[in-house]
Amino acid sequence: MKKAGILMIVGPLFLLGLYIFPLWNIMLGAPQYPDPLGLNIHINGLKGVNEFDIQNIDGLNHYIGMHTLPKVDDMWEFGTFPTVIGIMVALGVLIGILGYLDKVSYKWFFGWFILMSILGILGMYDFNEWLVDYGTNLDPNAIMKLTNPDGTPMTYKPPLLGHVKMLNFDVTSLPASGAWFMFVGMMLTLAAGFLGWKNAKKQ
Amino acid sequence: MKIYNHLLMSVGAALMLVSCGQQNQSSNGALSSSAAEKVYVAPGEQDEYYAFLSGGYSGNLTVYGLPSGRMFKEIPVFSQFPTSGYGYSEETKPMLTTSHGFVPWDDAHHPDISQTNGELDGRWIFINGNNTPRIARINLSTFETEEIIEVPNSAGNHSSSFITENTEYVVAGTRFSVPIPQRDMPINEYKSNFKGSLSFISVDPEHGHLDLKFQLLMPGFNYDLSHPGRGKSHGWFFFTTYNTEEAHTLQEVNASQNDKDFIAAVNWKKIEEYVNNGGGTKMPANYAHNVYDESTHMATTTVKKEVLTVDPLQVPGAVYFLPTPKSPHGCDVDPTGQYIIGNGKLSADLTVHSFDKMIAAIEGEKFDGEAYGIPILKFEDVLAGQVKSGGLGPLHTEFDGKGNAYTTFFISSEVVKWQLGTWEVIDRKPTYYSVGHLMIPGGNSRKPFGKYVVAMNKITKDRYLPTGPEMEHSAQIYDISGDKMELIYDFPTHGEPHYAAGCPAELLAPKSQKIYRLDENKHPYAVTSPTGSKVVRDGNEVHVYMSTIRSHFTPDNIEGIKVGDKVYFHITNHEQDFDVPHGFSILGQNTSELLIMPGQTKTSVWEPKQVGVWPFYCTDFCSALHQEMQGYVRVSPANSNIDLSWSLGE
Numbered sequence: 082m083k084k085a086g087i088l089m090i091v092g093p094l095f096l097l098g099l100y101i102f103p104l105w106n107i108m109l110g111a112p113q114y115p116d117p118l119g120l121n122i123h124i125n126g127l128k129g130v131n132e133f134d135i136q137n138i139d140g141l142n143h144y145i146g147m148h149t150l151p152k153v154d155d156m157w158e159f160g161t162f163p164t165v166i167g168i169m170v171a172l173g174v175l176i177g178i179l180g181y182l183d184k185v186s187y188k189w190f191f192g193w194f195i196l197m198s199i200l201g202i203l204g205m206y207d208f209n210e211w212l213v214d215y216g217t218n219l220d221p222n223a224i225m226k227l228t229n230p231d232g233t234p235m236t237y238k239p240p241l242l243g244h245v246k247m248l249n250f251d252v253t254s255l256p257a258s259g260a261w262f263m264f265v266g267m268m269l270t271l272a273a274g275f276l277g278w279k280n281a282k283k284q
Numbered sequence: 285m286k287i288y289n290h291l292l293m294s295v296g297a298a299l300m301l302v303s304c305g306q307q308n309q310s311s312n313g314a315l316s317s318s319a320a321e322k323v324y325v326a327p328g329e330q331d332e333y334y335a336f337l338s339g340g341y342s343g344n345l346t347v348y349g350l351p352s353g354r355m356f357k358e359i360p361v362f363s364q365f366p367t368s369g370y371g372y373s374e375e376t377k378p379m380l381t382t383s384h385g386f387v388p389w390d391d392a393h394h395p396d397i398s399q400t401n402g403e404l405d406g407r408w409i410f411i412n413g414n415n416t417p418r419i420a421r422i423n424l425s426t427f428e429t430e431e432i433i434e435v436p437n438s439a440g441n442h443s444s445s446f447i448t449e450n451t452e453y454v455v456a457g458t459r460f461s462v463p464i465p466q467r468d469m470p471i472n473e474y475k476s477n478f479k480g481s482l483s484f485i486s487v488d489p490e491h492g493h494l495d496l497k498f499q500l501l502m503p504g505f506n507y508d509l510s511h512p513g514r515g516k517s518h519g520w521f522f523f524t525t526y527n528t529e530e531a532h533t534l535q536e537v538n539a540s541q542n543d544k545d546f547i548a549a550v551n552w553k554k555i556e557e558y559v560n561n562g563g564g565t566k567m568p569a570n571y572a573h574n575v576y577d578e579s580t581h582m583a584t585t586t587v588k589k590e591v592l593t594v595d596p597l598q599v600p601g602a603v604y605f606l607p608t609p610k611s612p613h614g615c616d617v618d619p620t621g622q623y624i625i626g627n628g629k630l631s632a633d634l635t636v637h638s639f640d641k642m643i644a645a646i647e648g649e650k651f652d653g654e655a656y657g658i659p660i661l662k663f664e665d666v667l668a669g670q671v672k673s674g675g676l677g678p679l680h681t682e683f684d685g686k687g688n689a690y691t692t693f694f695i696s697s698e699v700v701k702w703q704l705g706t707w708e709v710i711d712r713k714p715t716y717y718s719v720g721h722l723m724i725p726g727g728n729s730r731k732p733f734g735k736y737v738v739a740m741n742k743i744t745k746d747r748y749l750p751t752g753p754e755m756e757h758s759a760q761i762y763d764i765s766g767d768k769m770e771l772i773y774d775f776p777t778h779g780e781p782h783y784a785a786g787c788p789a790e791l792l793a794p795k796s797q798k799i800y801r802l803d804e805n806k807h808p809y810a811v812t813s814p815t816g817s818k819v820v821r822d823g824n825e826v827h828v829y830m831s832t833i834r835s836h837f838t839p840d841n842i843e844g845i846k847v848g849d850k851v852y853f854h855i856t857n858h859e860q861d862f863d864v865p866h867g868f869s870i871l872g873q874n875t876s877e878l879l880i881m882p883g884q885t886k887t888s889v890w891e892p893k894q895v896g897v898w899p900f901y902c903t904d905f906c907s908a909l910h911q912e913m914q915g916y917v918r919v920s921p922a923n924s925n926i927d928l929s930w931s932l933g934e
Contacts, residue, residue, distance in 0.1 A: 116862075132860075133799075133860040133861060136860055136861075137860070137861045140833065140834055140859075140861070144907075144908065144909070224909060225908075
């Protein structure tokens with residue numbers, strides 16, 4: 082159980098990477114943007130990949146009636162997510178220490194992993210909701226009102242994952258380094274759970 | 285330049301006929317398929333070198349790529365440039381101020397890129413205005429002219445603007461000698477009364493700011509071209525002279541009588557020391573110093589009233605004359621600093637002086653008389669060798685860093701490659717036609733990049749589709765990476781390039797600025813926030829603080845302007861995206877448009893003379909809604925009492 086406990090302590094610490102590195106990244110390239118515009122989504126706010134990217138994305142999107150990208154104060158998520166991650170890291174490390182000291186069983190490790198997975202899925206769901214709103218809640222006085230071939234108004238929801246061609250832009254949305262930190266951290270806690278489970282079977 | 289060249293042409297006509305067969309031979313199939321591959325820069329790919337070609341009588345500097353010969357930009361320097369508003373906008377008008385008032389044109393000659401330890405460092409490029417003597421400094425991150433200093437006591441600022449190997453000085457010599465100080469006197473009393481000034485303008489190592497440190501007052505010859513010593517000869521500067529006869533009329537004959545003129549060797553380090561120890565004489569002067577400040581986007585003029593002059597006789601050992609045959613034109617120093625080449629433009633041969641021999645002759649005090657007290661060294665004592673070229677009319681020489689030199693021959697219209705040390709001619713290739721300058725990137729430094737040479741011609745004739753009597757000049761690119769030169773491309777240039785400077789692309793491309801930061805804009809009339817726009821009246825002056833972003837002006841409706849008002853449109857471009865300028869023009873504007881880069885502020889004055897509602901619009905196709913980027917100004921009679929008002933979207 083010692084090894085499993087150490088893994089369970091280390092795993093959640095990887096989530097601290099989310100405070101530094103972006104969780105998600107959306108890149109927008111077009112013929113006139115050979116150096117694409119980019120948006121890094123951090124748990125505490127949006128940042129341009131280059132300094133003026135957000136301003137320039139907003140400048141372009143106003144033609145098609147999209148709202149400006151949210152500032153930190155515009156979305157409750159940017160205040161709540163860092164707190165939730167902080168609590169989860171503390172909880173995970175605590176479980177790890179208790180596991181190391183044989184005070185709790187490996188089931189707690191799985192418990193943390195499942196809770197974190199649920200929170201992650203909720204987070205993704207919330208993120209997708211925002212993307213839908215951002216891409217479809219358009220200004221009725223937009224300069225350019227485009228329609229799909231079937232006559233319905235065109236919307237501009239960026240993909241949650243992967244690539245989409247949107248007007249003249251190639252939009253690519255992928256997990257960024259922060260997400261990989263989280264992934265590795267969570268895999269470590271899962272490994273900790275299995276290791277603990279194996280140890281328990283042996284005894 | 286061109287006039288006397290034409291005269292020379294007729295002098296050399298017989299010789300040109302002789303060399304015709306040779307030209308026909310190589311012009312046939314000169315562009316082989318391998319040549320095409322060598323100059324082909326595929327769409328989306330970039331050139332290997334930057335080339336900065338002077339614009340001559342355009343007054344400006346053009347930027348090209350090598351080997352493609354594609355022109356990227358014209359940088360306005362000494363001439364008003366309606367394309368951007370340079371010299372028309374309130375901010376840039378002071379750049380063209382001189383002691384003779386506003387001079388909106390000049391004859392731009394010899395660009396030179398700044399150096400550190402004799403190697404190109406790509407910080408700035410300097411160029412001289414020949415007609416109303418001036419030196420300009422251009423920033424090589426913004427590719428904009430930042431500073432112009434007028435050179436007093438100079439006339440025909442031609443042996444300029446060459447820099448020393450650590451950019452300590454940019455040097456400006458006078459081609460025409462004049463009375464110093466200027467005064468009312470008979471022209472025929474030129475001899476021994478006129479003087480030639482050689483100006484040493486210090487360059488601030490951090491900001492590049494120019495300061496006329498001292499002027500050497502030399503005998504009244506014509507100081508034609510110059511180059512710095514480098515390596516072992518660092519600390520010296522060499523100037524070719526002609527008209528040592530001191531003729532004041534019909535110079536084409538009277539200034540061509542002496543078999544030998546001089547190369548003046550100036551030990552500037554020695555003079556600098558003399559000046560630093562309080563030497564020299566302060567002389568009243570009157571010259572303008574114009575500096576553009578990137579943070580305020582604005583130029584200011586300071587009039588200077590004094591110049592420090594140095595009499596060469598007061599600094600023993602500072603100046604010597606090296607006899608050089610036949611009115612030498614170009615004065616070129618090889619990358620090691622050992623050889624000083626005098627291109628005797630009225631002869632077939634090149635004269636090469638040896639720096640070591642010169643020093644030995646000076647130490648041995650082997651003089652062959654003196655001119656106005658300046659010792660003349662014996663020709664044989666300083667001569668390293670002569671290149672028996674077989675060409676006629678050598679003008680300029682550049683170096684490839686592999687022990688070879690390349691000299692242009694104007695009359696026989698060719699580039700001749702020869703070897704330093706053996707003085708043997710290795711190769712020769714015709715140019716089309718009558719080449720003046722040539723340029724190898726870094727060819728005037730310790731470290732040339734000997735891959736291409738660009739020949740800049742004075743005569744175009746049949747090279748391109750004809751465009752009436754007036755045509756752009758032609759230039760040729762030769763591949764010089766092998767033993768033999770190979771003509772690989774031919775392209776038209778803009779204005780009349782006199783010399784050029786080139787450097788590897790990687791020296792400049794990565795630091796080329798993309799935008800000006802709005803949050804660093806210190807222009808006193810800038811609008812830095814979207815809500816800062818306003819219109820302010822001060823008597824009959826009206827200041828419009830206007831901002832632009834795709835795709836509108838703020839404000840775009842202005843009322844309360846009256847006939848007789850002087851309306852200043854101060855326009856700030858709020859874009860912070862690469863290559864999104866906005867333009868501004870208004871009907872009846874007596875100046876040019878403005879082209880305002882992202883983050884920049886520029887000002888145009890408009891003096892409405894007629895009552896009415898007058899439109900203004902963006903001149904740069906900035907976006908899909910560019911056509912909608914427009915507005916109106918209502919102009920009322922002078923005696924009306926309509927209040928000033930302005931709006932957007934109401």
